[in-house]
Amino acid sequence: MELYIDSANLKEIQDTASIGIISGVTTNPSLLAKEDPTLDVKELIKHIYATIGGHVSVEVVSTDTAGMLREADEILKWFPEATIKIPMIPKGLAAVKELSRQEIPTNVTLIFSPGQALAANNAGATYVSVFLGRLDDIGSDGVAVVRETCEIWDQHGLESMIIAASIRHPIHVLECAKAGADIATVPYKVLQQIMKHPLTDSGVATFVADHEKMMKSKGAV
DSSP states (O other): OEEEEEOOOHHHHHHHHHHTOOOEEEOOHHHHHTSOTTSOHHHHHHHHHHHHOSEEEEEOOOSSHHHHHHHHHHHHHHOTTOEEEEESSHHHHHHHHHHHHTTOOEEEEEEOSHHHHHHHHHHTOSEEEEEHHHHHHTTOOHHHHHHHHHHHHHHHTOOSEEEEESOOSHHHHHHHHHHTOSEEEEOHHHHHHHHOOHHHHHHHHHHHHHHHHHHHHHHHO
């Protein structure tokens, strides 16, 4: 399962990219709004792409088909490599259908059920983003929705790639990997948590201490 970072913070993205564990970035208007308001959003997104060189989703904010297509056209003029992120609403699916016809990659967002994922796939979505954390927030089982979606994909050989989104903690990532999601888009904090384990830290400290003892012993001889 590939890992993307769900962030618009360039420092977070650069730090994680330098480790070599991510292959893409997803952004949305809420993430962009958290950053410095004086930043030029277009330049920020182009910097993000220069850092990653892989998938970067850029979201439209219109709620009508014509508006979404117009925004997509504008985005692609200054960022031809963009994957256009479209909301899971009927007018959004109509936009996805048209963008698919033009062979423009799309990421259908705010999916909360296997049925919505199936509809997005049938409209021609390149990616379907299932928001499991928000489902958990209202007392539903988000991982179960990802699992059911993956089962449908396996049964029918569907083409859209399944993104596990709205990740809250490392267990979400592992459960979605076991379920068969193609990608998890993960906040910076959770990516850091995935890489940490107290036994790793103590093991490294022990190895370093033992090496230093050995070198001191050899120096004494």
